[in-house]
Each structure stands twice: as structure tokens, then as C-alpha cells.
Amino acid sequence: MSEISHIVKSYEEELQNLNDNLIKMGSLVETQLSDSMEAIIKVDKDAAENIIKNDAKINELRATIEEQIVNVLVKRAPMAIDLRLTISTLKISSDLERIGDLAKSVAKKIKPLPHDLPEELIASLRRLGDLVQRQLKDILDAYLKKSKELAIKIWKTDEKVDDLTHTAMNEVADFLGKDKKNLDLATHLLFVTKNIERAGDHITNIAESLFYLIEGEHIEGARPKGKDFDSNS
């Protein structure tokens, strides 16, 4: 990135504002995700209400960021690095909002759950949740530092997310197999697991956007894929 700032100070400030807002949005989403993971493990229905309400703030911030981006485009006709920064910010904010939505979806699924979740179900879910949360924290860190290496690492870790998802879903399938009465619970948990995996995908998207921002090229190769879920395996 350039060490020199723009000749026009207000341009510099606009880009800085964009950066700051994106990071703020990232923090909010980070909080939502960790809160929703904790809430579902503990089956905390009050926390769930809060999480659902807080999603509005994330959407507002997204709208603000989008407006700011349109302003930069129309005012500044950004070139090269500035252009890539602007476009990437648009994509990243979209992915962050989706992660926020997924956290809200998870929170919504808490209400119909019983007060206690069996331990064998929670373990994998918790491990998956931790990994994705760490991915999110790392990618926000990578964005702050504009680190290409971190982005690549996070992008490659998506494979592990897929694997963990696969494991967690198998466990739920086993649980269902033991007792057909657990259908409702199993269904909810499958949804939750899937949501967390999709959050992971969005984080990988963010890694790709970040890489393009820094390098001006797309990350090579196909996205690494882990094992697919197959209820019969």
C-alpha cells in the first residue's frame, strides 16, 4: 500500500472512513457470531432475543458503507489500488452482512430447543463454532494489517471448516438414528451447523476479496473442498 497520502485530504479521509466503518462492522458481526454460538450451546433464550434485535445495527452500517462507496465512485473516479479497495470493501461488507444474518438465523433456532443439549451433539458443534469464529477474527485482523499471507492461510483453512461441518453433521445424523423422536431437534441442529458452515464460506469470500485488493489478481486455483455431507456415509 502507499505510504504517501492523497493530495486531496478529504479523499484520504473518505477512504479512511470506509476502512474504519468496515472494521466496526466486522466487530459487530464478530460479537454477534460469538454471542450466537454461546447462546446455542447454553440454550440461552434471552440472549437469542438480543442477538436478533442487534442485527438491525449491522444492516444499518452496511447501508452506510454502501452509500459511502457510491460517493467515492462518483466523486473520485478511483484508480488502481483505490479502485480495488472500494470494490473489495463493497463485497466484504456484503459478506459480513450475510454472516450477521446467519448468526441471527442461528439465534432464531434457539427458541424451539429444549433446555439441555446432549453433550455428544455439542462437542463438534462447539469445535466448528470456535474454528469459524477464529477464522472471522483472523480475517478481520488480516484486513486491518492488509496481510496477503494471512488471507491465503484463512482461504486454505476453509477445507478444515468443511471437514468439521461434515463431522458435526454426521454426529447429528447418528443422534437421529438412535431415536426418531429427536427429529425436530436434529433438524434444528442441522440448520445451525449448515449456517455456521456458510458463515465460513463467506469468510473465505472475504479472504478472496482481500487478496484481490492487495495483489490485483485473483487467488489461484479452485477453492479447496473438504468432504461432502452424505447421510449414508
Next chain:
Amino acid sequence: MTKEERIKKRYNAEKRFKLYGITSVVLAILFVVFLIYVIFSKGSSAFQKTIINVEINFTLDSLYLDPNPSKDDLENVEYYDLAIESLLKVYQVNGLKEEKALINLFSPDYEYEVRDFLIKNPEFINKKTILKLTASDDMDQLHKGNYPRHLPEDRRRINDFQLMMYDKLVEQNKIDKIFNNYLFQKGDSRNPELAGIGGALVGSFFTIIITLLLSFPIAIFASIYLEEFAPKNRITDFIEININNLAAVPSIVFGLLGLGILLGTFDLPRSTPLVAGITLALMTLPRIIIPCRASLKAVPPSIREGALAVGASKVQSVMHHVVPLAIPGTLSGTIIGLAQALGETAPLILIGMVAFVVDIPSIPTDPSASLPVQVYLWSEQAERGFVEKTSATIMILLSFLITLNFIAVYLRQKFERKW
């Protein structure tokens, strides 16, 4: 000082400044008006001459002619007798002294005036008519009211008898004023009433033509070369300084040049428009080169670049594009230079144009006078009659100069092209 006071002071200063400006302009205009008034009041009377009506009977006998005379016959006749006879009939005189007094009322050219009339109007043979013969210089001035009648007789040229004749002739309406064609048709003369600027006019005309033909092409090509083609180095700088200085050299120096080289070394004929033209051309050269160069310089380089970019050579871009745009400035500079040359007196005096030239020159190598020199010559004469002629010549000269300047303005406006 408060802000209001300062503003008021500023406005007052502006008003004062405007007042100074207007006063200066008014003063200048007053001077010009005064000058014009003086010249016009002294000179306007020269455009008229006093004539005396004389009855003449062109009988064949009095002319010693055979019937049906040819033109040659008419030209060879002696008109003196007929003329004197007719003059003496104008007034009742007794004795030689009075006869002489009567004849002296007329300008000494009477016999030629009679002859010229008959040659021009041969149908008057054997007929009577009344001719308007030119009065003498003293009569002319007397009739125009410039003559000191009150002086005692021995201090004037017109004696009492002549005065009496004059008064009687006026009573009888035999004396009148008509347009003075001699002013323009005749050359210089000892007699003011017969003197005219004809010779000086033609002389000035030839001079200016020669000056124009010599100075204009040389000046134009020199300017174009110096401005567009010559390399910019010390030599060309030196040339430019010298040209500027030459424009400021007093004109009499060019007269010395003409005297020494043209008349001395080359032995050209003195007092001719040829020599005057060459001398004035040398003087006018720098005065044309300077505005021409300024006009060339004023053409923006974008025009030259546009021409060069399309593949014109240097010469083509200069001649096809730059020079046409420089024409208005050059023309007005040329005409102003010529107008200055027209009014030059000192150098012409040095090359001898002070000669008394009666005949009107027909070619540029005939001796002649020129208008400003004529003014100088007449201003030195004693006769009263020359005073008005001098002023009239100045008026004519001024009108030429003003006309030339108007032509300069007109040409400039006509050829001015916006770029």
C-alpha cells in the same frame, strides 16, 4: 483616519485625477483649434483671386489675322497691342503716367491671359466679350482688405490715383473675386498673384512615389528576413539596434547623405524628385521596418506551428500565413512613414530643392520644389501676397497628411483579420 474619511479622500483624488485629464485634453484641443484657426484665417483668402472685368473685341484686324486662322496662327499672334488697348479702355486716363498707373493695376501676365482665352475659345474671333483678367498683387491684397490704405502715399506702392481708380471700379462692379485656379495650376513666380503650388504638388507626388517604390519592398523583405529567417545572434542584435537608432536620426543628416553621395559621388541632377525620393527612402526605411517587424512578431507562434505541422516549409509558412496577418500593421506603419516623409523639409533643402522653379515638372528628373519646401520659400518672401499663399499651402499639406492617415486607418480596419 476612519474608513469613511479614507473613502472620501479616495473619491476626491479620483475626481481630481479626472479633472487633470480633462483639462489636459481640453488644453490640447484648444491649441489645435487655435492653430487651425490661425492657419485658416490667413490662408483661406488665397483660394480666391481678384479679377478686373475687361471688354475685349477680338477683331481679325486687331490681331493681324486672316479669316479662318488655324491654331498655329492663333498661337503666333502678338496679343500685346490688343491687350493694352483693351486695358486702357477700362478707365478714363490722361497721359502716360496715368496710363502706366492703370496698366499696373493688372498682373503682368495680361497678354498671355488674353491669348490663352482665345486659343481655348476660338469661336470668339470677331466677337466681343468680357474677360476676367487677373489683378496685380497689390490690387489683390487691397481688395481682400489686407492693404494699409491709411499710410501716407510715399510709403505705399499704390498711389492715390490708383486708389481712386480702384474705388470707382468697385462702384462699377468691375472688380470681383473668383476661385484662384492659378494656385493649383501654376508653378512658383516672382509675382504672388501668379504663384501657385502646381510645381510643388507634382514634385511632392513624384518624390513620394519614388520613396514608396524604393523603401517599401526593401523594408518588407528586410523585415521578413530579419524577423523570420535570420539566426538570433550578436550580429542580428547589432543590426536591430542600429535600425532602431536610424529611425531616430534627425532627417537633416539624411539630407547631408544625399548631398554628399547622391549629388556628389553619383552626380545625379540637383533639386529633382529622383534625388529627393532616394534620400527620403533611406530615411523612411527604418520607419517601415520597425512596425513591420512588430506586426510579424505579433503573429502568434501557433499559426506558424499549424502551418509547419501540415508540412509547409519555413518559407511557405512565413509567406502564406504570417505575412498576410502582418499586412494591416505594416500598411499603417508604411503610410504613417510616408506621411512623415511628405512633410520633410530639411533634407530636401540640403539637396537643393530650394531652387526657384517656375515650370511644372513632367518627369522625376526635372528640377522641382516640394510642398513643405515651398512653404519655407514663400515664408521668406517680402510681398504680402505670399503670406496667404504660405498658409494656404500649409492647409493643403495638412489635408494630404490627414487623408493619408485616414487611409491608413481604413486599410488597417479592412485587412484586420481575427485570429
Next chain:
Amino acid sequence: MISNNVKIKAQDLNVYYGKKQALFNVNLDIHSKEVTALIGPSGCGKSTFIRCINRMNDVIDICKIEGSIKIDDKEIIDKNIDVVRLRESIGMVFQKPNPFPKSIYDNISYGPSIHGLADNKSDMDQIVENSLKKAALWEEVKDRLDEPGTGLSGGQQQRLCIARAISVNPEVILMDEPCSALDPIATAKIEELIDELKKSYTIVIVTHSMSQAVRVSQRTGFFHLGKIIEVDTTEKIFKNPGNQMTQDYITGRFG
């Protein structure tokens, strides 16, 4: 489509104005039937460079050119080259429109007439009409060819200058900031014209407007302080330039 034929090749070009050096070892290829944009801050040498191509710098006495410029493999920095013929094959359009103070017709016919390109009046009429049509000006002026060229609007005058450059059938057209004196609509018309013209002519355009360079050119060269810093396809330069200085310049940061 980016062509690969090199029309103009500058090698080790050094230009001096008296003691001051304006271009330092410039190596630059201009490709055929393409628009190459030259960008860079004021005084960086872009105008000096294009004026070397048609030897317009010859009119400046203290200008000295060292190095080589080859057009179609023929060296033009050579005392023996006839610059008049050279300029017949290279047209130039200047920053401020400079039509001749003559009629529109005479503006266009001047070049062909001095190069003997028309045998008679109807040939010349044809040349004038074709040039004005190619410059997208014919419809606007066809009924007033006798009127002075200077009576047109700024944008029309510039198109007139382009038509004048085209009238002698050049292979290359050099444009030195052709739109900087024009309003946005006139600018857009000229840019449209450049798009059309590049099918038949090799165009080099010096511009201060980054967005114009992006819009009209296929290749861009960035000059700074008399040196070529980077030259590449326009897409690369403006989306992901290789040189930090280039990026700082085009993003408005600069050092």
C-alpha cells in the same frame, strides 16, 4: 484488439534545451493503428517527446536531440531527412485549436495544395469533403465552407484542425492535450472521433486527464522528470500498475 506491430520506435532518446536535459534515455514503442496515451505531471517531457516524432523541435534553436527514433524502421533523427515530407506523413493537433485565419475550405485545402495532392478543383473538393467527413464535421459546415475557420466553436475548430491534419493522408496523428481547452460535450465528440480514427491511423495522445487516457487508449506510458517510468497496456496501468510511482501518480498521491 491490441496490435503487435511497432510503428514508431524510440531508443535511448535524450533531448536537451541548451544545457538543460529534458528527456533521459527514453525507450518507447508506439504500436500501429492503436492509441497510445502519454501521461505524467507538467513538465515531465511528454510534449517534448511527441514533438521529436515530427521534428517540430527543430524550430527551437537551442534544442538538441540525441538517440534514435525510427518510423517503420526508418531513422528520422537525421540531418538528411526532409522534414517537410516527414510532416506530410505525421499530422499534429495542438492544445489550443489553431485553425488558419482563412475559410474552412482553405484550411483543409492548404496542405494538399502545397504537397500537390490534387490535380484539379474537383479533386480538391473531394479531399476537403472526405477530410471533413472523417473528422465528423462535414454535416455541420458543408453549407458554409467559405466562412472563416475561426468563426466556429472551440470543439468545431479542433475537429477542423483534425480534418486539416488528416487531409494530407498521414499515417500517424500526434495530439498534444487536444481537449484541454474544450467543454465536456466537445471533448466527448473528439474522443468518439479518436475511437473511429484509430482504425486507420496510429495515434499518440498526450493528456492530463487520467480518465481520458483510460477511455481512449490501448497503451499508456507514464513519464516523470523526463524519464519513462512505466509503459504497458492501459488496463494494466490503471487497474494494477507495476510501479509504485505510477500508482501514486494516477491515484493522486504523488511524492
